[in-house]
Amino acid sequence: MIRDLTLGQYYPSDSVIHHLDARVKLFATMVFIVSLFLLKSLYAYIPIAVVMTAVIIVAKIPFKYILKGLKPILFLLILTVAFNIFFIDGTVVFRLGFIRVTEEGLIFAAFMAIRLVLLIMGTSLLTFTTTPNQLTDGIEKALGFLRYIKVPIHEIAMMMSIALRFIPILVEEVDKIMKAQSARGADFESGGLLKRIRSMLPIMVPLFFSAFRRADDLTMAMEARCYVCGRARTKMKPLKYKRRDFIAYCGVLLYLGGIIGMRFIG
Numbered sequence: 001m002i003r004d005l006t007l008g009q010y011y012p013s014d015s016v017i018h019h020l021d022a023r024v025k026l027f028a029t030m031v032f033i034v035s036l037f038l039l040k041s042l043y044a045y046i047p048i049a050v051v052m053t054a055v056i057i058v059a060k061i062p063f064k065y066i067l068k069g070l071k072p073i074l075f076l077l078i079l080t081v082a083f084n085i086f087f088i089d090g091t092v093v094f095r096l097g098f099i100r101v102t103e104e105g106l107i108f109a110a111f112m113a114i115r116l117v118l119l120i121m122g123t124s125l126l127t128f129t130t131t132p133n134q135l136t137d138g139i140e141k142a143l144g145f146l147r148y149i150k151v152p153i154h155e156i157a158m159m160m161s162i163a164l165r166f167i168p169i170l171v172e173e174v175d176k177i178m179k180a181q182s183a184r185g186a187d188f189e190s191g192g193l194l195k196r197i198r199s200m201l202p203i204m205v206p207l208f209f210s211a212f213r214r215a216d217d218l219t220m221a222m223e224a225r226c227y228v229c230g231r232a233r234t235k236m237k238p239l240k241y242k243r244r245d246f247i248a249y250c251g252v253l254l255y256l257g258g259i260i261g262m263r264f265i266g
Contacts, residue, residue, distance in 0.1 A: 011128045017059040018129050021245045022138025025130055028252045032122045035259040036115050044262050045114050061128050069124035084109035132164035141239050155229055173210050177203050
């Protein structure tokens with residue numbers, strides 16, 4: 001059973017990574033993202049790719065689901081690589097009219113492509129192993145110290161949770177509206193860019209009405225349950241560190257130490 005989310009898909013599994021505390025996985029994801037920008041050698045990305053592959057195997061997530069997360073950024077990836085190849089000055093290795101390819105452009109394009117792919121894979125791994133509720137609870141718990149400077153962490157986490165829950169509903173609503181408009185003769189495929197943009201207007205208006213109606217229903221439901229912002233609230237499944245979480249923290253710190261060591265050595 002796969003549940004669609006905007007940030008990825010939650011893939012149920014009995015692996016140890018799925019049972020880790022959300023704060024551990026958020027910390028590991030941040031360390032992984034930082035490590036991608038610390039290294040300056042293409043060869044240095046080999047151990048990062050090996051670690052990523054090992055984590056995916058331990059998490060028992062099929063690689064096809066990880067690769068599926070790269071489809072939405074395929075156009076951005078191609079555009080980024082093309083800009084870096086053709087618009088960076090350096091030693092020319094190929095020229096065709098005003099189009100030229102430089103050695104520095106090829107190297108930098110490879111850097112950007114590898115970084116972007118690994119970045120999406122790392123964040124997809126987080127959302128494949130963590131439910132939206134666990135993510136928001138982890139953010140609220142990890143940033144709880146900000147309450148002392150009057151930052152409304154609970155309210156921010158609540159907004160994130162509601163947004164994550166509404167996104168699949170709105171996607172389903174868009175699909176229903178498009179099918180209804182297509183049954184009435186609307187055409188969303190043919191024509192140029194401006195025509196396609198204009199054809200989306202009959203979708204946006206009912207979508208906004210539907211979103212506001214659902215938001216009003218949610219507000220009434222929260223008020224009926226006596227929800228008050230700023231009040232201390234209990235949780236059905238509070239986050240608590242276990243032994244495996246401390247072991248995971250040690251593993252992440254070892255990984256970070258290895259990346260910093262490679263940075264200085266390289």
